[in-house]
Amino acid sequence: MAKRILILLVLAVAAAAAGFYFGTRKHAPDPAADAAVQQLFATKLPDLKGAEQPIAQWHGKTLVVNFWAPWCGPCVEEMPDLGTLSHEFSGKDVQFVGIGIDSAQNMIAFEQKVKVDYPLLVAGYAGTDLARAFGNTAGGLPFTVVIDGAGKVRIQKLGRIAPDELRTALKGL
Numbered sequence: 411m412a413k414r415i416l417i418l419l420v421l422a423v424a425a426a427a428a429g430f431y432f433g434t435r436k437h438a439p440d441p442a443a444d445a446a447v448q449q450l451f452a453t454k455l456p457d458l459k460g461a462e463q464p465i466a467q468w469h470g471k472t473l474v475v476n477f478w479a480p481w482c483g484p485c486v487e488e489m490p491d492l493g494t495l496s497h498e499f500s501g502k503d504v505q506f507v508g509i510g511i512d513s514a515q516n517m518i519a520f521e522q523k524v525k526v527d528y529p530l531l532v533a534g535y536a537g538t539d540l541a542r543a544f545g546n547t548a549g550g551l552p553f554t555v556v557i558d559g560a561g562k563v564r565i566q567k568l569g570r571i572a573p574d575e576l577r578t579a580l581k582g583l
Contacts, residue, residue, distance in 0.1 A: 446543035455531035480520035
């Protein structure tokens with residue numbers, strides 16, 4: 411009887427470990443393909459004033475792309491940190507861009523309450539497809555991608571990004 415309990419206990423621990431392993435792998439961003447960077451730089455999105463903004467205008471700079479939405483608590487919480495970092499790296503060939511997964515009306519209402527000093531572009535729910543191209547298969551927000559000046563993806567972060575983590579990465583580029 412004790413031998414059966416021991417075997418069941420070992421099997422339960424192995425099943426829990428396998429579940430944890432595959433569960434965390436499912437939600438970790440997949441590696442971004444070069445096609446995702448090309449797709450991003452071929453994209454034009456309206457800003458909050460309705461003017462089309464080609465992402466290609468920032469080609470050659472280190473680009474910090476933050477996929478967010480006004481209804482996403484962690485997105486809203488990290489906005490001040492991203493604003494501070496945007497200011498800190500403004501003269502260093504680094505461009506921050508927020509791609510909103512919501513309507514222009516909701517994003518404008520948000521920006522009237524929380525001032526953001528980097529461009530906010532309106533992608534609507536189609537922005538989720540762009541985030542998926544960068545490996546965000548879970549479709550979660552916030553999702554941040556850092557692309558260096560040569561067009562190589564350096565960071566993919568699903569969930570709130572720590573300011574020190576992003577600062578360290580940007581200083582290394």
